[in-house]
Amino acid sequence: MPLFNQPIMLAELARCTLVALLAFVCYILWLYLRWRFSPLFRLPGPKCNFTLREWVIGNIKIVDSEPFMAPQQRWWHEAGPRTQLLHYTQLFGRHFVCVMDADGVKQVLSPNDGVARPRFVKGIDHLNKVIGRGLVTMDGADWHRHRKIIQPSFHNQLLKEALNSCVPNLVTRMIDAWKEREGSEIDLVSHFSAIALDIIGTVAFSHNFRSMELVEQWAKDDNYQVELEDPLVQSIYSNMMPSKLKLLLIRLRLVFLERFINPESHRSMVILNRAVDDVVRRAKLRHNDRHEASTEAKCLLQLLFDAEPGSRHGSLSHNELREETKTFLVAGHETTSTLCVYAIYCLLKYPEKKDLVLDDIKKHSQKVRRVSLESTERMEYLDAFLKEVLRLFPPVGMITRHTADWVTILGEKIPPGTRIIVPIWLLHRHPDYWSEPESFKPERWLNSGQAERKFQPFAYLPFSAGSRNCIGQRFAMWEAKLILAPIIRDFEIKLSPSLEDVEPKIVNFITIKSIPSIKILAKPRQ
């Protein structure tokens, strides 16, 4: 007698398939109805006719195809400048609420409930594998513990010294390379990306990415373009931006299927984790071998190894450090290099400020080849200039949160699962908070910003604000000044002729980017 009755088995299989299909259809119907009757449609925003197509794609096509934040700015103007909350949708009825008001932003970024159960969460679990389950992606008590352990290292004088001893060397190498290939077009993104990668590698985890060697190779070879080839970096960035398929899987909560649909991405994650494991292990070995009296600068990881296991918040395990290493790499690399790119861009776009920046740099670094942190700390105008660059071109142009529960923002009830956007780019141009918002005026930051009478801390957010502000804020400003001061001092910079009369389109890919990318010609000053 056969062990299984084939017709019965087939009928059973068909029934199971039907039930699963029915459950899936009910789930989709539930998503649709939840979208259709959402109270958020009361808020101003683009018109919606509630068609099936609008539910499936929402406003994603417009948001993706236009320059960064242009549609939101248009909807905002259409709704009237007093509009505080703006609503639009994206794939499969995902609701977005853009907070256009500084008090509303304060409610989102500084909720006064405990850390154990935050009302606004990051909700980017799908990025855990890529950028690490670290400070950027974590929430609640885990985030709080990591932040308490890591924060002191960022305020450690030793970290400042590490930066001070590493950056001037690397900038000198870059300057020499630019001089060697004088007259050639320089793609700022790739060059600043290379130097920022070497800096974060050395200062954060004693790892040499050897990116500056690529710039040196470019100086010798006319046909060579600087491209960061490090497998660790490649692997992170190729997995960072979710594909449309991944977005769909995330929306339908089926992201676990990605492993089967896209095994390549899973394999590259394994390679990435091995590489980062290796970085942490080698830093640990160097830390253990360190002589008590060693004068060699300590990297961030080594400072974290020093964290007392018995102290109140304990220390981080090897796996936790591995995750944070990925986090520092992503959070600390492209952001700072983007700031440097737009600083040079602003120097060219607003030439009337160029001499003021140059005079300030020269005044404090005339007699030295290598510019140190001590001298950059005296450059008041450079500081104001960078603050203004960060206002008009904030590398992180928006912050997102998810509502974990029903929340009230500016008196409006927002359902759980809504994506909240803090549009840094637009807040930095809001006429209620800035005098002449579209003008580039570093002077507004002089004398601790006293000239800007409208100044509102939650309307200026290049490094965010509140408890989850950027832990690397001071690090980034030190680094940018150390890179930029000698470059501005030593070169006359011009926009590449290929970009004259072209207004670059700003897009958002982790940080803001220009299309076409910013290219310059740099001539050594006499």
Ligand code: HEM
């Ligand atoms: C110009 C350079 C930088 C800019 C504009 C910038 C901007 C930001 C912003 C806006 C946030 C908040 C993100 C959010 O809440 O979703 C943030 C968080 C963070 N940044 Fe930066 N950042 C810069 C450089 C750095 C550097 C150099 C590091 C580390 C070496 C770093 C590490 C972090 C970390 C770990 C967080 C998460 C903090 C937390 O949630 O506790 N950043 N950054």
